[in-house]
Amino acid sequence: xxxxxxxxxxxxxxxxxxxxxxxxxxxxxxxxxxxxxxxxxxxxxxxxxxxxxxxxxxxxxxxxxxxxxxxxxxxxxxxxxxxxxxxxxxxxxxxxxxxxxxxxxxxxxxxxxxxxxxxxxxxxxxxxxxxxxxxxxxxxxxxxxxxxxxxxxxx
Amino acid sequence: xxxxxxxxxxxxxxxxxxxxxxxxxxxxxxxxxxxxxxxxxxxxxxxxxxxxxxxxxxxxxxxxxxxxxxxxxxxxxxxxxxxxxxxxxxxxxxxxxxxxxxxx
Numbered sequence: 001x002x003x004x005x006x007x008x009x010x011x012x013x014x015x016x017x018x019x020x021x022x023x024x025x026x027x028x029x030x031x032x033x034x035x036x037x038x039x040x041x042x043x044x045x046x047x048x049x050x051x052x053x054x055x056x057x058x059x060x061x062x063x064x065x066x067x068x069x070x071x072x073x074x075x076x077x078x079x080x081x082x083x084x085x086x087x088x089x090x091x092x093x094x095x096x097x098x099x100x101x102x103x104x105x106x107x108x109x110x111x112x113x114x115x116x117x118x119x120x121x122x123x124x125x126x127x128x129x130x131x132x133x134x135x136x137x138x139x140x141x142x143x144x145x146x147x148x149x150x151x152x153x154x155x
Numbered sequence: 156x157x158x159x160x161x162x163x164x165x166x167x168x169x170x171x172x173x174x175x176x177x178x179x180x181x182x183x184x185x186x187x188x189x190x191x192x193x194x195x196x197x198x199x200x201x202x203x204x205x206x207x208x209x210x211x212x213x214x215x216x217x218x219x220x221x222x223x224x225x226x227x228x229x230x231x232x233x234x235x236x237x238x239x240x241x242x243x244x245x246x247x248x249x250x251x252x253x254x255x256x257x258x259x
Contacts, residue, residue, distance in 0.1 A: 036201045041218035077222045096220055100185055104220030107229075113205075113212040114170060118228035122183070122220050 040103045046095070049103040053093050055132040058139035061086065066131045066144040075123040075148040084115030086135040092117050093134075097143070098127035123148050162254040164240045171234035171258050173205065175227045175242050183219030200225065203244045207234050207258075234258055 040052030050056050067081040082092050092115065093106040099122070107117050115133065123129070128143040158178030165172055177200070184197025197219060205213040212231050227242075234240075236258050243253040 036216050041201075041216070079226075094220075099220055101183065101218055101220060103218055105215060105217045107213055107215040109213055109229075111207070111210045111212045112231050112233040114230040114232055116228075116230045118226070120222040120226050122222055 037103070037106065040106075041101065043103065044100055046097060046102045049095065049101075050132070053103065053106060053132065054134070055093065055095075055139050055141065058132055058141040061133070061140035061142055064131050064133050064140060064142035066129055066142050068129050068144050068146050070145075071147045071149065072123065073149050075125070075150055077120050078123050078129075078146060078148075079118070079120050080129055081118040082116070082131045082133075084131075084133045084135070084140075086115065086133055086140060089115035089133055089135045091134045093132040094119070094121060095130040095132060096121060096123050096127065097130055099124045158252075160242070160252055160254045162240065162242055162256045164234075164256050164258040166234075166236050166258060169232060171207070171231045171238070171240070173229055173231065173240055173242075175254070177225045177227070177244060177252070179223070179225060179244075179246065181219060181221055181223045181225065185219070198246065198248055200244045200246045203227065203242065205229065205240065205242045207231055207240055208238050209241075 037052055040049055043049040043052060063085040065083045068078060072078045084092060089109060091106060091108045094104040095102050096104055104121050123146060126147045128145050130141055130143045133140045160178060161176040163174045179200055180198055182195050182198040186195045188195050199219040200217050203215040203217060204211060213229055238258045239255060240258060241255045245251040
């Protein structure tokens with residue numbers, strides 16, 4: 001009876017499903033959109049951006065692969081794929097080494113999400129794309145250089 | 156109201172591939188308007204969450220360094236065909252959007 005009722009409610013649409021999830025205690029309203037690392041994302045300094053996500057002591061790892069083009073003609077759209085083969089990858093962060101704002105994104109993974117993220121980023125100038133992976137309380141990193149012919153940050 | 160977003164999920168082996176395209180200007184707050192010379196205010200997605208059958212699988216924080224009209228793909232192990240995948244975002248101006256699909 002209850003299961004049927006839930007399915008009917010879910011059918012009411014995406015907003016309905018969220019309401020049901022919240023009501024059922026599966027998703028706390030605060031947890032749905034946790035905080036935003038303002039200090040990290042607004043930092044114009046690579047070291048402090050890395051520090052804000054606890055990445056200063058990250059060790060280089062060959063188990064992370066950063067796939068990006070060797071040369072990006074348009075820095076506004078650089079496809080990036082990060083694959084972490086480290087068991088128990090908890091989070092993947094993407095950093096543009098010489099971007100005005102180096103920290104680009106942090107992805108926290110849970111409940112079966114694999115160490116894989118594919119997206120498109122902006123790059124201000126030729127530099128390294130750094131992937132910072134956290135697994136089991138330790139930090140690892142890897143990078144790949146991308147040559148940018150037209151910067152994408154429009155500074 | 157935000158523009159609609161596209162979401163697609165398919166099984167490959169025991170892993171679900173989820174792909175998503177969002178519509179968003181993703182202004183960094185650094186760019187100058189060519190005509191007025193004034194700085195275009197920051198307007199970008201700050202938080203993205205994804206869930207499978209109501210369980211959060213990914214919870215991301217974004218800066219303005221993600222490209223305009225963002226593309227995002229990720230993989231979830233243990234998901235099954237027929238499971239519901241939902242992706243939501245909010246931006247720094249309080250706008251938000253949600254899309255849902257069924258793994259095919």
